[in-house]
Amino acid sequence: MPAIMQWKGRKFAFISACLVSIMGWVLAYAANNSLTVLISESFHGLGNNSLLAVSLLSISEMVSPKFRSVSMVSFHVVQSFGMALVAILGRYLHWKTVSWIMCLPVLVALLMGLMWPESPSWLAYKGRFEKCEQAFIWLRGTDEFSKRELHELISSQKENMKLDKSHTSGFKLQTLLRRDFYLPSLHMFVLLCLTYWSGSLVIVIYSVEIIKTATHNENAAFFCNILANSILFVFSGLSAVLIRRFPNKSVLLFSITGTIVSLLCFSIVSYMQSIEMISKDSLVCLYLLVAYMIASTLGVLPIVFTVAAELMPVKHRGLGGALYVIFTCILHATSLKSAPYLFLYINLWGTLLLYAINATICGLIIWKCVPETKGRTLGELEDFYVHGNFYIKRANSLNQDHIDLII
Incomplete structure (x- = not known):
């Protein structure tokens, strides 16, 4: 699923993972033998593990650094509530009834996933800078900090695209x-x-x-x-x-x-x-x-x-x-x-x-x-791993260059 996420986008991967998870719950409800239960569990494993990775990676890209950590931990809080709820429901309700109940949150997530925009970071990675700006504004607004982060995101991806053009052969090995x-x-x-x-x-x-x-x-x-x-x-x-x-x-x-x-x-x-x-x-x-x-x-x-x-x-x-x-x-x-x-x-x-x-x-x-991640943009975290510290070259360039963005 992460490979699909990088190829087709975070939104597509999230919706696909939701559909896989829903299929698992439907199969669990319809199961009349152990083989069907095992197949449904396979769908649950694939769907839920994919949702975990796609959701956390998407939140890290879409939410402002100021609120990113709280938002991602809130994901775990809701997950903990779900685990506690399932433990209680499993004690008092039939497991097929629990299957229908557990299907509802995934359906809500699927509908919400259809409404939000694609990740600006992924759009920039694919070179779709105009759509990246539009999605970024939809998610973050147009305050000064958001403008700076958008500028950093686009300039960073443009640099990466130039470097990738000169390293097309043996890319996988070089990446590792x-x-x-x-x-x-x-x-x-x-x-x-x-x-x-x-x-x-x-x-x-x-x-x-x-x-x-x-x-x-x-x-x-x-x-x-x-x-x-x-x-x-x-x-x-x-x-x-x-x-x-x-x-x-x-x-x-x-x-x-x-x-x-x-x-x-x-x-x-x-x-x-x-x-x-x-x-x-x-x-x-x-x-x-x-x-x-x-x-x-x-x-x-x-x-x-x-x-x-x-x-x-x-x-x-x-x-x-x-x-x-x-x-x-x-x-x-x-x-x-x-x-x-x-x-x-x-x-x-x-x-x-x-x-x-x-x-x-x-x-x-x-x-x-x-490194400490709270309050850091994804570009700053990338700089830490490239240069060994939170590099300030990009931040300084924001005060020198005046690139017109669609804001």
């Missing part, structure tokens, strides 16, 4: 070796690895089994499952408030620190239970699990996906978007599929310690290498 491709790809992988291999999704999905193992208390496990979904929604919303007031990277590093501390404490308590220094039915692990979920939901879960989607330059978003989906699928599958075996062979405390070590390594790389 370019600093502004492999560095954001590496940073994207580190960010996604932080989320998946710090146990964020594992502990949400296996929370009932983890608490049963840690406390030997089924009532506590059931309570924790309800609490997990509530925390996911409430504290994702709080993270949107935090990044409105503080830099993305600061909130993320604060969340990483809390995640590491809670994982280490959880691991120590679990180990002490295994050697019977603490009672096996103690609820201390439950409290530490809640602390872990609060810490990770404040930043590791919502902010990582948004920052990872912002880093890749527009000209590489076809291949870069494909890598985003590939990294997500591989890390998602490996973390979830390996979790039961890790619990079995290195115990719960060993698994939590492994997650803490990974979170520490990824956190140090993010602190040292990944």
Whole structure:
């Protein structure tokens, strides 16, 4: 889907992903055997993963840098609400009824997607500068900051088009070796690895089994499952408030620190239970699990996906978007599929310690290498990867050159 997004546009890719997802829900409703259910799940996987990548990349291009981070985190807040809602609906309604209910938001998204314009960044990438200006004005208006960003976008793409004409042979190989491709790809992988291999999704999905193992208390496990979904929604919303007031990277590093501390404490308590220094039915692990979920939901879960989607330059978003989906699928599958075996062979405390070590390594790389994205235009982020800093040449040229735009 990211390749289609780069070829036919963000709008076309978004509508296509919505149609694939709708087809999955229709097949789920019509399913009378396990084969049809599996086929519908395949459509869900393709449609939902495509929607994640296309939506985040489109938001990063269409929304003003001032509001981009909040908008992208809001996407995760709504997603968290949907997960909590499905958990409740699945308990009280038939799964075919849930299929129809889940089809409605995608239909609304499809209708809205038909009404908005194409991404100005993609239009500029394709050399359609007049349509780019019209779409940009429709989305952002004509204030002074918007004019400057539009000028920067067009001048940047014109420079890229001149460079691409002289590098037509071996383009794919050259793309892989370019600093502004492999560095954001590496940073994207580190960010996604932080989320998946710090146990964020594992502990949400296996929370009932983890608490049963840690406390030997089924009532506590059931309570924790309800609490997990509530925390996911409430504290994702709080993270949107935090990044409105503080830099993305600061909130993320604060969340990483809390995640590491809670994982280490959880691991120590679990180990002490295994050697019977603490009672096996103690609820201390439950409290530490809640602390872990609060810490990770404040930043590791919502902010990582948004920052990872912002880093890749527009000209590489076809291949870069494909890598985003590939990294997500591989890390998602490996973390979830390996979790039961890790619990079995290195115990719960060993698994939590492994997650803490990974979170520490990824956190140090993010602190040292990944740029702050809040308030930065996509052109400025591209300059960071091309020049190693937020280059000011383009910004200075705006005060010297007077290019007439259709404004």
